Amino acid sequence: MKKIFLIVLITLNFSNGFSQTTEENIAKQACDCLNKNATITEEIYTSCLSSSMVDVVLKDKDIKVRESINTVEGMQNLLQKSNAVLSKTCDKISKKETESEGKKNTFYAESKNKQAQNSYIIAKDLMQDGKHKFAIESLQMALKNDPKFVLALDDIAMCYRQLNDYDNAVKYYKKSLEIFPEGDFALMNIGVVYSLKSDYKTAIIYYEKLIKYEPNNAEGYFGAGKNYFVLNDNEKALNNIFIAHRIYTENKSDYTKDTELMIGTVYQKMKTENKEDLFKKIAKENNIAIE
Template structure:
């Protein structure tokens, strides 16, 4: 049964990719609009995305494409997928604020002592000596308390030592400095999942989706935690989007999303909810025969 479902998902992933045609058209129109703008702000970016979206979807001959935006979730999912395509089709036209923040916050420390201690700490991490790594990261942070890379990596080290409370403490400090930090948002979600605090984990994964809508990890993490809370519908909405992104990127993680979809399918089938599974699949532009 499990093997059959893998084949089923692979086939429907192909159908999902075909359903991306309208999203590709929207992204192309958005890129054309952005090229005409002298200064690309987040407002201009949003306008160039939403205008062609309304025009192309409402005039599409396929009724299922029009039906895909009949819900708030459908609209949000469409916007997020199109944003992901735009970031690949015309990355130089994405607002500078979005593009440059990682370069600013995920950079070396300007304090030489902090940077030297950080380099030593990373060496300890490579040796799996996380206790010594923590000590060196502490020295780095003493010299530069706003050193985001050191905050993120000391949190990783604490997590490896199963000290989840300190890991969370430092991820939160990192997010106070850089709220959009994808590394901290993704990994604090992981730690809360390990602590079985699934609701809090979802909150951070949804922030990751908000700031990085083309990052499949946000959807996958949220979906996994919704599944743990037995909210199968929200789990599916998120995992389908993650699976589409992973598949489009030819990511090896598509196997993980496919496996989780298989688990949800088997659970819902055993509960006589197979029709609901298919309905949610179709809402996410995945047609199931």
């Protein structure tokens, strides 16, 4: 009981320290770099962001800023945070995100095949009633009439997950991602399934894909953070969970309670390992004051 009480006592406050300015400077320079290109490929995006980070950090007179990328974890954390700022502030990227929303509307749409759509509607009612085995049969009929029906693929995977058939859940989430690689529902939930299968490294791969496609989706960071924690990589766990906490806080989400609890759990573990100073260092790098 004492440990739980200590976890609750941790108060998280955001501060406007050096790294927020650094992230903004990196994002601005990366945006200027991207604007020089007619089209943005993944290679161009990564190159602009990485080169901007190195240039901004090396030119900064504050030694703390330069020290922030002395470790792989520190470099990845700064890249993640700069990426999130870039996606919010750069018009060219915002336009790309609008296009991404357009893709979602296309792939997360009703089937144009009437028989497939009717079977899907029946399946949703069965799912609502907890009759997942019967729902699977109806979803199979939907997919027979429309094999590229993403919503049906995602829901049949969800049904298998509810039945603890994780292998089939993975199979159908992968089929969904073959059609729509950026699908946030499939990426998030396949990460959950791999966690349930205790395949934490693969879970992280999918959560990081979600982060890549949606830099402001807290679920990607929180999912990755929890899996890094299980793998005893406390530094990567904290960096991801702090970012998730910031996004949840900005969005006034109830999930801030979950991130606070997880941060408290990591703190207790690091405290028993005499790594309180490292915990505070990572918190400071994320502009979070621990009280």
